[in-house]
Amino acid sequence: MQRLMELKEEMGATVKDFILREFLPGEAPENLTDDIPLISGGILDSIATLKLVMFVEERYGITLEAHEVDREHLDTVHDIVELLASKK
Amino acid sequence: MxxxxxxxxxxxxAAAAHPDRTAVVEPGQxxxxxxxxxxxxxxxxxxxxxxxxxxxxxxxxxxxxxxxxxxxxxxxxxxxxxxxxxxxxxxxxxxxxxxxxxxxxxxxxxxxxxxxxxxxxxxxxxxxxxxxxxxxxxxxxxxxxxxxxxxxxxxxxxxxxxxxxxxxxxxxxxxxxxxxxxxxxxxxxNAVSFVDWCSETFQPTPEDRFSSHAPFHFDLSILDIHVALKHGAALVLIGEEAGKDPQNLARLIAEEQISIWYSAPSILALLAQFGKLARANYPHLRSVLFAGEVFAVKHLRTLCELLPDPRYYNLYGPTETNVCTYYEVLPPVPAERSTPYPIGKVCSHLEGRVVDEHGVDVARGAEGELCITGRGVMQGYWAMPEQTARGFYTGADGRRWYRTGDIVVEAEDGNFTYRGRRDRMVKRRGYRVELGEIEAGLYRHPQIEEAAVVAVADEEAGVKITAFLSCKQERPLSLIELKRFCAENLPLYMIPDRFAWQTGLPKTSTDKIDYQRLKEMA
Structure with missing residues (x-):
């Protein structure tokens, strides 16, 4: 249990770091919270979403299914981490 | 006529000749x-x-x-x-x-x-x-x-x-x-002259299987539906959700044995980058048509490398004329090429000319607005006589020419190259975007004092949209706040790629926002 929590924390930090670096240059890190809508909030467009997917697939050695690459599964950092953790 | x-x-x-052939497919359904x-x-x-x-x-x-x-x-x-x-x-x-x-x-x-x-x-x-x-x-x-x-x-x-x-x-x-x-x-x-031109140019047969990627309210769908079903071919419908997912699309092209593909370049660019195209074979795919915006050469090159066999056609034209010029791209795309391909020559059912702002023909090699006349040109805008009148001019020959608003140059070989717009409209992911509409959306935010939106050509994305803003308070809005505000007030495809805060926007001598200066800054 402890290990899963740590894993999720690390994943959350990694995903946020990537989004800030790639798509939100200059944004204060504390503004990117776990529950901000990323896709419906206009922060990730379709190409940005695919770039994020490629990054996490490579980083964690997992594969997201085509039907998982959508707003329902990836709209917040929290959703993304849950999806990633379910694959580890 | x-x-x-x-x-x-x-x-x-076609229905009388091929009653038992498949007309329309909803994949897997x-x-x-x-x-x-x-x-x-x-x-x-x-x-x-x-x-x-x-x-x-x-x-x-x-x-x-x-x-x-x-x-x-x-x-x-x-x-x-x-x-x-x-x-x-x-x-x-x-x-x-x-x-x-x-x-x-x-x-x-x-x-x-x-x-x-x-x-x-x-x-x-x-x-x-x-x-x-x-x-x-x-x-x-x-x-x-x-x-x-x-x-x-x-x-x-x-x-x-x-x-x-x-x-x-x-x-x-x-x-x-x-x-x-x-x-x-x-x-x-208008419709039949275009469909007949497609028949002549792409030579469809009853064995063909056409993709239907564009939604039916886009003019790309006219080719998909009416050309496929004229020739006894099959029309494979691709829903909106499936249509955005490159890996799924790659699989669909292979499984549904698509032979003629037609879409905006942006989805082909996604297929090339993220579709994992190498996973499958596409022996049936014989023609790839694209229209609606400039295809960034970099991604077209990748696509042609991954799929070297089909013929590639760059089609150009506003909804008002449907396709009016076309150009066949012959792979491979040279490694050193970075300028987009020409939009090509005028289709056989239409005529084109390039004029200056006074409606006078320009010399070959000079920039001017492309104007189109012929059987494919629209009747006008519904219940908008003034807009319709503004869309046309009557030439010295007495004929009515549609003004595309697109600035082009004709090369020695007769091919046109697209240079940009006369007005403030850009094409993005196949959508028409009026930059003024984005500005109007941004001005709805109470803290935004001034908003000016410019678009510049971009090798990677085709076009990049930058919003220059000045605000009424000391602390500008954060990028996240801005993007979320845009997402609530504008269609997602209109959200700018970049936002830049200024302390007051640059002005011309007549105190108007200096868009030329902003374009240089973008």
Missing amino acids: STTRPLHHAFME ASVTYAQLEQLSDRLSDRLAAMGVQRGDRVGIYLRKSIDAVAAIYGILKAGATYVPVDPGAPPARNAYIMANCAVRTVLVEARVADKFRAELQALGADVPLLVQDGTGGGEPLAALLDALDAQVPAPIANHPLPGADELAYILYTSGSTGKPKGVMLSHE
Whole structure:
């Protein structure tokens, strides 16, 4: 249990770091919270979403299914981490 | 010139010649033969006639892309009426505006949006009887609706009125600079002359399987639907969700044995980058057509490397003319090339000329606005005589030329190259975007003092949109706040790529925002 929590924390930090670096240059890190809508909030467009997917697939050695690459599964950092953790 | 047959006659002949061939496919869900599609569209046409729909009336289609929607198109045309397809994902208020604007006699609509839509129509004072079907898929919900209506009062078999060549086949609404959509009116002759040009150029056969990637309210769908079904070929419908997912699309092209693909370049760029195309083989794919925006050379090169066998065609043209120039790209794309390919030469059913701001022809090699005349050019904008008048000019030869608004240069070999817009419209992911509409959206934020949006060409993305802003307070909004505000006030495809805060925007000597300066800064 402890290990899963740590894993999720690390994943959350990694995903946020990537989004800030790639798509939100200059944004204060504390503004990117776990529950901000990323896709419906206009922060990730379709190409940005695919770039994020490629990054996490490579980083964690997992594969997201085509039907998982959508707003329902990836709209917040929290959703993304849950999806990633379910694959580890 | 009015020897043109109505648009749907080619489909009816194909249905007579190939009744048992597959006409339309919903991948993994359903398919119909030509005979079945013929029968379902006949039934709808009889029902429309029984409701009093007459030659020249408009009938709306507010359905997801489906066999039902294709049957609706032919049912409406057979009734002698004009079809008006709208984006089923757009807000009901927008679709109600469109339907009220062109005074439709009735609308085929799905139950899930019917109540909201009806309320929006009533708010506009439009009393339109609706044909409400329960969902879409395989043509069954449409058939069930017709069964239910027949059970009340059967619709007698009606004669198909024969619309004239200059009567309207369909109206496609596009983004207008005022923020209200405008209806581009296309006649049977406009449509058929384009479809016939496609036949001549791409030589379809009954063995072909066409992709239908674009939504039906986009003009790309005219080629998909009416060229495929003229030739006894199969039309493979790709829904909106599936259409955005590159890996899924790659699999679909292979599994459905697509032979002629047509879409905006942006989705082909996604396929090249993220589709994992190397995983499958595509032996049936013989032509890849793209239109709607500039294809970034970098991604076109990748695509041609991954798929070296098909022929590639860059098609160009606004909804008002449909495709008016075309250029065949011959792979491989040289490694050193970074300038986009030409838009090519004028299609055989049209004529083009390049003029300066006074309407005088420019010398070959000089920049000017591309103007088009001929059988494919629209009849005008629905109920907008002033906008229509502004869209055309009458040449010294007395003919009416449509002004595309696109600045081009003609090369020595007769091919045109696209240079940019005369006005403030850009194409992004196949959508028309008016930069003024983005500014209007940004100004709705109470803290934004000034907003100016510019677009510059970009090798990677085709076009990059930058919003320059100044604000009323010390601390500017954060990027996240800005993007979320945009997402609530603008369609997602209009959200700028970059935001730049300035302490006051640069001005010209007459105190107007200096867009030239901003373009240099972007």
